[in-house]
Amino acid sequence: MRTTDMLMPIGQAAQASGVSAKMIRYYDEIDLFRPKARSDSGYRLFSETDIHALRFIKRARDLGFSVDEIRHLLALWQDQSRASADVKALAMEHVRELEDRIEQLQAMARTLRHLASHCQGNDRPECPILDDLAGIGAGDEAHGYTGTGH
Amino acid sequence: MRTTDMLMPIGQAAQASGVSAKMIRYYDEIDLFRPKARSDSGYRLFSETDIHALRFIKRARDLGFSVDEIRHLLALWQDQSRASADVKALAMEHVRELEDRIEQLQAMARTLRHLASHCQGNDRPECPILDDLAGIGAGDEAHGYTGTGH
DNA sequence: TTGAACCTTCCCATCATGGGAAGGTCAATA
DNA sequence: TATTGACCTTCCCATGATGGGAAGGTTCAA
Incomplete structure (x- = not known):
């Protein structure tokens, strides 16, 4: 002591x-x-x-x-x-928040990877990434790539 | 016009x-x-x-x-x-940042799910989640759950 | 006794966003 | 034309968790 x-x-x-x-x-x-x-x-x-x-x-x-x-x-x-149930509930609620955030970030990364995969990445100016940001293509919104192809 | x-x-x-x-x-x-x-x-x-x-x-x-x-x-x-290469590089660098952040959040969620899975979640006070936070078990650090079992 | 290393509080900055106040402007209506 | 309500302006403050740094007091060892 x-x-x-x-x-x-x-x-x-x-x-x-x-x-x-x-x-x-x-x-x-x-x-x-x-x-x-x-x-x-x-x-x-x-x-x-x-x-x-x-x-x-x-x-x-x-x-x-x-x-x-x-x-x-x-x-x-x-x-x-x-009650340990209270601790567990708090922890699982936090896990849910983390998972939501993860899903948001993954959607961003998915879309960007998709756009980048169509970009030549050379010394020419044409670029699907900028086209997307500028709103070319999807008339209103509907950006975002899910990858759920057929 | x-x-x-x-x-x-x-x-x-x-x-x-x-x-x-x-x-x-x-x-x-x-x-x-x-x-x-x-x-x-x-x-x-x-x-x-x-x-x-x-x-x-x-x-x-x-x-x-x-x-x-x-x-x-x-x-x-x-x-x-x-050069579209510059746009692509910027986008991919951002993707890397997103992936890093995602990995961090996933590690947190993984650890919490692991701890919660060992918690009874009843009206008793014993709780592995609090035990972990309080540093019981791993003497120095070494918290975190990778899930790479055998 | 002095000086370095420490402690205190206080203010400022970050990043992207919103709230709200005080005051000026515009357009439609009485 | 005068009023009124909806709009615009700038300015200040707050968020959340963190760090930087200044001004000034304390402690301890040499």
Whole structure:
């Protein structure tokens, strides 16, 4: 129980958690996470428990959770009477958001690859990519390539 | 050659191009695209050619190009002596960026689905998702699920 | 005691977008 | 012709998560 009592300033906390000092201050400001102690001179002081929480936040950010979702996750983490179903629901909702975003990006990439595949890519100016952007072809909209050929 | 001479104010230009009036003003401000004319009272006036350019921008944004990339695309579009190879290179570079982002998001989704699949999702508190976020298991890092089992 | 390395808060910038205020303009109607 | 409502202008602010940097106080070791 000795090492647990050691309090460290923000620089060390940043190093130990992988969260930048800048972001630690930001999380403090928006009340996502605040270290439990301050020194007499106003320095933030972090315990091992605080570092633990920062690592939790870092890991959740790396998995794409927003600060607000992490707020929720932290609350569940602290709540000993939580239902794992709530955590799972939050995670799966996030997975759905990720999948939506992925589908959007894939549609963009698909269309661009399709257009590029028809571009000679030489020193001549004719270019189906620019033609598409300029709206040549599809009269109104209907751009986008699905690849569902016959 | 009659309809070509018609100049319209920003509201109509917005409707005709699908770009909001707000964004049209923004593109003007950052010099991505400025309408060629202003009325005596300072109203922006848009020609059919201007609308065409706005649609080009909209379409490019929808394909995920950044404003800076669009700047480049617009220049190529106007450049009659362009090489289609340059357009293609720009497009494929963007495709690469999209694919990188997609891969990142997929890794997140993969890991979360994996963790969630081990979560009971009931009214008990035990939860592998929180355990992972809290750093239980992998001592240092090594989180992430690749799915490359045996 | 001094100086380097650290900490604090505060302001600014990013990127593309929207909200809203204050004030000028235009066109149709009373 | 005067009014009115819909439009336009610019300007400021906010978003979300992050970083840069300034001005000034603190700590610690030499």
